Amino acid sequence: MLNKNLITCLILAVVLSINAFGQDNIQTEPQKTLKEAYANKFLIGTASDLRGLSDAELANVKSQYHILTPENCMKPQPLQPSEGKYNFGIADTLVNWCQANGIMVWGHTLAWHSQTAPWFFQAENPETEEAPQPFRRPGMGWDPNAPRPTMAEMWRRSIKGDMASREVALDRLEKHIKTVVGRYKGRIIGWDVFNESIADGGDGKTENLRDFSWYEVVGPEVLTLAFKWAHEADPDAQLYYNDYNIEQGAVENKGKHASSMLLLKRLLAEGAPITGVGIQGHWHLDTDLADVEKAIVNYASLGLKVAITELDVTATGDNSGAFGFGQGNRTIPQENYIKQAEVYQKLFEIFMRHSNVIDRVTLWGISDTRSWRRGQDALLFDGQLKPKPAFKAVIDASSN
Ligand code: GLA
Numbered sequence: 549m550l551n552k553n554l555i556t557c558l559i560l561a562v563v564l565s566i567n568a569f570g571q572d573n574i575q576t577e578p579q580k581t582l583k584e585a586y587a588n589k590f591l592i593g594t595a596s597d598l599r600g601l602s603d604a605e606l607a608n609v610k611s612q613y614h615i616l617t618p619e620n621c622m623k624p625q626p627l628q629p630s631e632g633k634y635n636f637g638i639a640d641t642l643v644n645w646c647q648a649n650g651i652m653v654w655g656h657t658l659a660w661h662s663q664t665a666p667w668f669f670q671a672e673n674p675e676t677e678e679a680p681q682p683f684r685r686p687g688m689g690w691d692p693n694a695p696r697p698t699m700a701e702m703w704r705r706s707i708k709g710d711m712a713s714r715e716v717a718l719d720r721l722e723k724h725i726k727t728v729v730g731r732y733k734g735r736i737i738g739w740d741v742f743n744e745s746i747a748d749g750g751d752g753k754t755e756n757l758r759d760f761s762w763y764e765v766v767g768p769e770v771l772t773l774a775f776k777w778a779h780e781a782d783p784d785a786q787l788y789y790n791d792y793n794i795e796q797g798a799v800e801n802k803g804k805h806a807s808s809m810l811l812l813k814r815l816l817a818e819g820a821p822i823t824g825v826g827i828q829g830h831w832h833l834d835t836d837l838a839d840v841e842k843a844i845v846n847y848a849s850l851g852l853k854v855a856i857t858e859l860d861v862t863a864t865g866d867n868s869g870a871f872g873f874g875q876g877n878r879t880i881p882q883e884n885y886i887k888q889a890e891v892y893q894k895l896f897e898i899f900m901r902h903s904n905v906i907d908r909v910t911l912w913g914i915s916d917t918r919s920w921r922r923g924q925d926a927l928l929f930d931g932q933l934k935p936k937p938a939f940k941a942v943i944d945a946s947s948n
Pocket residue numbers: 619656743792828858870920
């Protein structure tokens with residue numbers, strides 16, 4: 549009996565000392581946050597509209613990030629679904645919460661071909677009860693067997709009646725930009741002025757602007773005008789051109805990257821008050837990192853700042869562009885998360901090497917479940933906000 553008690557006591561003592569050791573470890577090695585790790589290098593951001601987040605998620609935003617990009621609520625359609633009828637509710641709440649919690653705000657996006665209401669481009673806009681449906685690029689829920697209309701065809705179908713004249717469309721854009729930028733003057737540090745102007749699949753010999761929306765109704769000069777109007781409304785705001793896959797082809801100066809260089813050089817020549825380029829950074833396990841680094845160098849050579857504006861690295865699926873929906877695969881092998889951590893680490897090592905020109909790195913979502921690529925586990929925290937191997941890799945890259 550005595551022996552049994554003695555053995556039980558010994559086991560208990562060992563267990564307690566192991567626990568105490570574990571506790572000690574946790575206390576002496578507090579985990580750095582992302583914003584602490586990159587404090588003097590560049591801003592670290594995330595994207596969310598904040599609506600519906602749990603207290604734990606809000607606490608995560610507060611502790612990890614310097615800056616927030618609204619994921620949807622400041623796009624043209626949500627802000628101005630019909631002419632002159634602005635919905636600032638969600639955006640105002642977001643900006644107020646960020647100000648109260650010491651987080652900066654990045655505005656996204658003043659002009660885009662997607663998530664923009666058709667009224668901008670229609671000659672007549674009869675008063676309707678029903679809010680017009682925004683034009684959206686084809687994505688989730690598309691029948692893969694049906695012949696797929698081009699984006700230009702889809703956009704034309706969304707326009708009712710005659711097309712607005714160039715002057716009318718420009719007047720609407722100027723009002724939209726000045727109203728929105730003016731409202732948040734001094735409270736939003738910068739804006740994505742134009743988003744995704746360059747079409748996919750070009751050879752890089754031209755700017756290869758999309759052949760519909762603003763580019764059809766107004767023409768290429770719409771970008772320069774938009775930058776000027778945004779600057780007039782808030783001369784202190786940083787103004788960016790933002791796009792996906794524009795790093796592709798950088799090493800050989802071809803494809804979408806070459807088009808982006810032509811576009812940016814023209815904007816500069818036309819006197820557009822442009823601060824920088826946003827490389828969205830919707831990447832995957834095999835993204836060409838040499839292209840990423842060369843693109844940063846090339847943009848900096850134009851005298852522009854660079855931001856990585858929508859970073860995510862899918863743990864499964866090879867898509868790196870804007871059409872990520874539905875590629876998820878529920879059983880992602882563990883080794884993919886390790887590879888994902890390696891890719892994140894290499895990316896942040898590149899960002900560190902060029903931290904003199906990089907202003908901001910924003911992750912597109914706060915966790916694998918708060919992500920447009922849900923199912924591809926593309927972010928640094930899992931759905932329970934537990935840091936993934938990729939989180940540690942990003943922290944490690946800050947001290948290399
Ligand atoms: C693009 C846009 C973002 C967002 C993502 C998908 O990258 O710039 O605003 O719509 O697609 O979430």
